[in-house]
Amino acid sequence: MSNAHVMLGLLSRGQQHGYDLKRAHDEQFPAARPLAYGQVYATLQRLEKQGLVEPVTVERVDGPDRTVYALTDAGRTELADWLDSPEPPSPYVSNPLAVKVTLTILAAGEQEAHTYLRRQRAAHLDRMRDYTRTKTEPSSSLPQVLAADYALAHLDADLRWIDTALQRVGALTKEITS
Amino acid sequence: MSTASGEKAVALSARSLVYSYGAAPAVKGVSLEVARGEILSITGASGSGKSTLLLCLAGVLAPDAGEVRLGDRIISAESESERSRLRRSQVGVVFQFGQLVPELTALENVALPLLLGGARRSAAETAARTWLERFEVGGLADARPPGMSGGQSQRVAIARAMVTEPEVVLADEPTGALDSLSGELVMNQLVRVVREAGTTVVLVTHDARVSAYGDREIHLRDGELDPHPADLLDAGVS
Numbered sequence: 001m002s003n004a005h006v007m008l009g010l011l012s013r014g015q016q017h018g019y020d021l022k023r024a025h026d027e028q029f030p031a032a033r034p035l036a037y038g039q040v041y042a043t044l045q046r047l048e049k050q051g052l053v054e055p056v057t058v059e060r061v062d063g064p065d066r067t068v069y070a071l072t073d074a075g076r077t078e079l080a081d082w083l084d085s086p087e088p089p090s091p092y093v094s095n096p097l098a099v100k101v102t103l104t105i106l107a108a109g110e111q112e113a114h115t116y117l118r119r120q121r122a123a124h125l126d127r128m129r130d131y132t133r134t135k136t137e138p139s140s141s142l143p144q145v146l147a148a149d150y151a152l153a154h155l156d157a158d159l160r161w162i163d164t165a166l167q168r169v170g171a172l173t174k175e176i177t178s
Numbered sequence: 179m180s181t182a183s184g185e186k187a188v189a190l191s192a193r194s195l196v197y198s199y200g201a202a203p204a205v206k207g208v209s210l211e212v213a214r215g216e217i218l219s220i221t222g223a224s225g226s227g228k229s230t231l232l233l234c235l236a237g238v239l240a241p242d243a244g245e246v247r248l249g250d251r252i253i254s255a256e257s258e259s260e261r262s263r264l265r266r267s268q269v270g271v272v273f274q275f276g277q278l279v280p281e282l283t284a285l286e287n288v289a290l291p292l293l294l295g296g297a298r299r300s301a302a303e304t305a306a307r308t309w310l311e312r313f314e315v316g317g318l319a320d321a322r323p324p325g326m327s328g329g330q331s332q333r334v335a336i337a338r339a340m341v342t343e344p345e346v347v348l349a350d351e352p353t354g355a356l357d358s359l360s361g362e363l364v365m366n367q368l369v370r371v372v373r374e375a376g377t378t379v380v381l382v383t384h385d386a387r388v389s390a391y392g393d394r395e396i397h398l399r400d401g402e403l404d405p406h407p408a409d410l411l412d413a414g415v416s
Binding site: 128131160 | 370
């Protein structure tokens with residue numbers, strides 16, 4: 001996913017200038033890193049060169065000129081194609097927790113790996129409590145709740161792995177130290 | 179001993195609790211404290227003893243050894259009829275399912291604990307209606323459980339547990355029979371209402387996402403409390 005596609009998507013609501021796009025982005029995607037203005041303008045210029053957006057007017061309200069952009073037909077087609085194609089499911093093959101378990105077994109032993117996993121479990125649970133608080137906060141917006149849900153689902157997946165790994169530390173120790 | 183956080187008054191505690199089913203010990207010397215207004219999660223695999231522990235805390239089961247204290251009362255030493263009266267007034271219990279009386283309407287189900295406690299029908303029904311509305315199922319007052327969805331009947335069951343405004347609510351897998359979105363909505367509502375009311379909650383669950391609604395978690399393994407990893411460090415066990 002690129003910022004360019006995100007800009008195209010936000011412009012589908014109607015013509016906007018860069019400042020509005022930045023604000024809409026940060027509001028709609030609270031879990032994402034806030035966009036820098038420079039990034040927004042650079043992206044809009046690139047999209048303009050590609051013929052996907054076009055400047056429609058220049059606004060001036062108590063400050064600098066603001067170019068208002070709109071989607072072109074080509075931009076609408078590009079957006080529709082992108083929205084239609086599923087994101088490649090991430091393989092999640094890199095698991096830093098597993099690496100740490102193996103190295104703990106090698107460097108310190110089975111009991112230490114067990115203790116490490118239990119500490120990791122507690123750290124994950126603390127994090128899950130934070131996200132759950134965000135979720136139950138009456139002032140949270142639905143995008144914030146959904147972002148917290150996404151984080152919770154991933155932490156929960158890690159936690160299930162930790163619980164399985166806890167039951168297998170002994171077997172794993174035998175296998176990698178034999 | 180798992181202690182309540184901070185300096186708050188202890189609402190519920192257990193000391194060296196033991197309970198066996200025949201020769202098989204299910205809870206082996208568990209001690210814990212729950213602070214007033216705290217939500218404590220108890221997690222553990224199936225068979226770890228967490229439901230048995232909850233039944234002891236609720237006064238449903240009398241422990242073989244150890245004591246359960248609710249405020250200043252040692253409830254584990256009280257008679258079955260005293261404990262049963264206590265469950266109708268000061269302790270609310272919520273199970274996974276099968277707890278509503280199918281022949282009664284939602285309103286009658288929620289009013290029941292008050293009526294059993296000797297309240298007048300009109301007062302009991304007014305209170306029941308208020309609690310149904312608090313859980314956003316006021317519209318179901320005249321419906322009977324067989325016609326309700328899982329999420330709806332669980333809200334009614336929680337309203338019934340709260341209607342006596344108990345000091346402590348004990349919940350065993352309260353969302354275990356629900357799909358994840360309904361479960362989440364029920365949990366959000368439960369937490370919002372108990373926070374407002376300042377109720378102390380003990381929440382038994384195998385699900386980390388449900389457990390995360392608690393302020394603190396304790397983990398049971400084979401009937402015993404797992405020491406918190408931080409305590410392992412303190413004790414130098416690693």
